[in-house]
Amino acid sequence: MQAAIIGGGVIGGGWVARFLLNGWDVSVFDPDPQAERKIGEVLANARAALPMLYETELPAEGTLRFVDRLEDAVAGASYVQESVPERLSLKHDVYRQIEAANPDALICSSTSGFKPSELREGLAASTRLVVAHPFNPVYLLPLVELVGDADAMEAASGILTGIGMYPLKVRAEIDAHIADRLLEAVWREALWLVNDGIATTEEIDEAIRMGFGLRWAQMGLFETYRIAGGEGGMAHFVRQFGPALEWPWTKLMDVPELTEELVTKIGEQSDAQSGALSIRDLERLRDRNLVAMLRALKREGSAAGAVISDHEAALPVPDMSGAPMVTVARVIPSDWTDYNGHMNESRYGQIWSDAADAVMAHVGAGPDYVGGGLSYFTVETKTRFLAETHAGERIRCVSRVTTGEGKKLGISHEMQRASDGAVLATCDQFLLHVSLETRSSCPPKPEVLARVEALAAAHRA
């Protein structure tokens, strides 16, 4: 698990963070003397945001190395990501050096515009090179467009899925792949609206984020329009909607000239809109919003949220063999804090509930058992709040089964700060085993009861 990152700007830095925070060792080559500082800033953002997407801990961070020679970065790497400036001759030069230093590595390019056939010029036929085009911030957005040879795409896809991304294989090579073509179309139209004084940059942003931006974050374009078409289906919609748009379309074809006047106008409007915040402030605001929305989609099991859940399912679970057992190990996400700046009291309840779920799963009463119509319901909890907990802190919950008799399950939880073991809160939780059909209490299945009794005995000892 060693990745080489060639070129360390915002995109390269995002790649560093994705790999490093998923347990890969990462070596970076970038001749820019500022590269280490720049990557450090991206990495700080990523460390503050990415772990919050998960209800469990990410693997231990890999080792980050900055090297002075490209060949030192790629030697031993199974994956090489190139994110150097968009000049074809520069990219060719980089690929030849990579090929010479490590002919077996998979080379992926972050290019937003070039086609694989252009990138491959001058390389050996055996060299595996694909476009792997990510989206900023790379450490939070799942999308990566893959373009190239089927085998190489498949190899890249497996690695990128493993670091929580969503590889989209593009069927044929084309300038700017898929997403950037759509972005360019909107960008051109938006420039016209500013140029013609119809709307300011801020008004255009509001027109997007108060309306169709919300639709697109979860369903995209076609599925949204499919709904608009109703039971008549998508073809019906295209037949209806298509002709009505032809006339405006014919007016939207020109490209606005980027005169100094237009550039200045956009710059001034953008300053008026967002100038009160620094770029770092905006990045943090963006990341908080993305974390919150991604977590919302994750709860719904939809779109990018499903990607995170799939990734989480592949992460290591806490070791529950000890006594007491570690039932929860996680980072406190930003949306769990209240206006006092510390974790909202309800989220302690979330920890106890998650800890109880872990215990249930451990005794054989997990989701499958619940799906079969039996479960434990919490009847009473008693929580003591001992110290404050803040967003971004790593915590773990250790749990002991205190009662395990018949329908009764008592669990005692202790929530600890991972950094120093300080006890943040405790909970005594009393659950009853119930039938989900009759909605009244009943004994658990014998094999579950046996495991509950065994745990109670072990935890008493």
Added chain:
Amino acid sequence: MQAAIIGGGVIGGGWVARFLLNGWDVSVFDPDPQAERKIGEVLANARAALPMLYETELPAEGTLRFVDRLEDAVAGASYVQESVPERLSLKHDVYRQIEAANPDALICSSTSGFKPSELREGLAASTRLVVAHPFNPVYLLPLVELVGDADAMEAASGILTGIGMYPLKVRAEIDAHIADRLLEAVWREALWLVNDGIATTEEIDEAIRMGFGLRWAQMGLFETYRIAGGEGGMAHFVRQFGPALEWPWTKLMDVPELTEELVTKIGEQSDAQSGALSIRDLERLRDRNLVAMLRALKREGSAAGAVISDHEAALPVPDMSGAPMVTVARVIPSDWTDYNGHMNESRYGQIWSDAADAVMAHVGAGPDYVGGGLSYFTVETKTRFLAETHAGERIRCVSRVTTGEGKKLGISHEMQRASDGAVLATCDQFLLHVSLETRSSCPPKPEVLARVEALAAAHRA
């Protein structure tokens, strides 16, 4: 507060829901014999989704009336929303009838394409008519584009803000206003990608929702690019990014012909992508996702979430003059339930925490007091879970102050189902007054203590 809705399709139905659920009486005219059924379906969706955006109850629903004649709908209405099909002669005919029946009403058109100057042809100069173009689902998305005379836009803006929307005043009239111009540009480009076999409808949707859709839902286009430009600012970004895109742009100008082959291709791809779900299923999926994302943005105070918070701040608060006091009155949102299908145990903690906040605000220890460095922290809670609670249910929490002495504040909460008063859970909560500076306990300000003592005495009685 009487609105007339002329034309009751998906958009008209969405308007009905927005007004009705915000306490307006609504009269509907639509000659379609299916109108009542269709609006009923939209209304059912809206009732299931819109109240979940708020941590407090919406006003009591207004009265809905279906009438057989347009003049009966608009008589007495202060606001008229026209959503008839996009034929200019039909719209002119409707406006003349409205004008004759109610010359004082504000007439707003849902048109996605026509300009106010076209719509106004043949109307009296005194008639107030503006474009008020909403986005589907109208009951969840805040955006409404206003185009027209400044005074009429201002009048419409006040009313639409009052029903929780975000009116965007467009500076100059133009075909398709703002958002639909951007949508058309993307739509055209997407049709090309399908036509040329670069991507399927599903792949294009993934390219949007796994990447820039998430960016746009919270920051839009320009603010996102401002970040990409870094400290150099937006003008710097345009100068850098603009020229690089000119070459691809020149390839994207043609309009794809909507041949039967292309229409069929899109229809088949969309069926493969989403055909397993009915349109109703898709609507519910969309609404759940939108509710979850909007609630996430609301917690962050960003974008559309800030609109909801502003609206919520204008909603009536529970009456806290009784003993015991009603401290929480709300609907349980869908993201509060767990895999058992009932409200997660942590969310009971949310109710107790919100109820305590309401008590604190009531005794003069609200956000301003906390901002001044003093607060009550919860030290211990004891919760009893008595019955299940489900998403969509209306609940209220009644609270009694049981202890109010010095630094100590004890509150006893009872959470009830609003429909039948059944007690769902109880909580005994013990709080200590603390200094946020020293992080240790201290006495409250005398005026706060006096109110706490008075409540404790009143609630004992």
